[in-house]
Amino acid sequence: MKCPACDNRLEQMKVEDIVVDVCTNGCGGLWFDPYELKRVDEKHEAAGEILLQIKKNPAISVDYSKQRPCPHCEDQIMMKHFMSAKQEVEVDECANCGGIWLDAGELGQIRDQFTTEVDRERAAESYFSETFDKELEKMLEQGEKNAKRAHNIAKIFRFICPSYYIPGKQKWGAF
Ligand SMILES: [Zn+2]
Ligand SMILES: [Zn+2]
Numbered sequence: 001m002k003c004p005a006c007d008n009r010l011e012q013m014k015v016e017d018i019v020v021d022v023c024t025n026g027c028g029g030l031w032f033d034p035y036e037l038k039r040v041d042e043k044h045e046a047a048g049e050i051l052l053q054i055k056k057n058p059a060i061s062v063d064y065s066k067q068r069p070c071p072h073c074e075d076q077i078m079m080k081h082f083m084s085a086k087q088e089v090e091v092d093e094c095a096n097c098g099g100i101w102l103d104a105g106e107l108g109q110i111r112d113q114f115t116t117e118v119d120r121e122r123a124a125e126s127y128f129s130e131t132f133d134k135e136l137e138k139m140l141e142q143g144e145k146n147a148k149r150a151h152n153i154a155k156i157f158r159f160i161c162p163s164y165y166i167p168g169k170q171k172w173g174a175f
Pocket of ligand 2: 070071072073076094095096097098099
């Protein structure tokens, strides 16, 4: 597989029972198949430590604003998603295969945010219920254009906090 950020060849790295595709001696990015990231996204998950030390080529610079192709699927452009409710880390996700691309440094940022999965979800829940529940309701009352924006926010929310998102059960309705 080719690196979606710098075109280098990705190397497979076995981390306990998962195999992560790593851009060694390139941009230092990481490719996770669905659910693999969950195995290493918290600090107590020691398996992830080795992934924080990928050797990079300092001569390579990456355009972080650019949309990237999925390294796994043909002709599929990945979507940008915030990985945390406070929108601090933006990652690329393939809507087709569900894989996630992290740029160098992003796994460390994600691991530093929360100690457990429960904490992560709780933070997302309170953030969304404080901020977005009211805002989304308002947007929906304001007609079509805002409904589309509301829909996009709801989609981000569903990605960050799938266990809290129940289609049609939120105050702001079904998306
Ligand atoms: Zn790369
Ligand atoms: Zn894909």
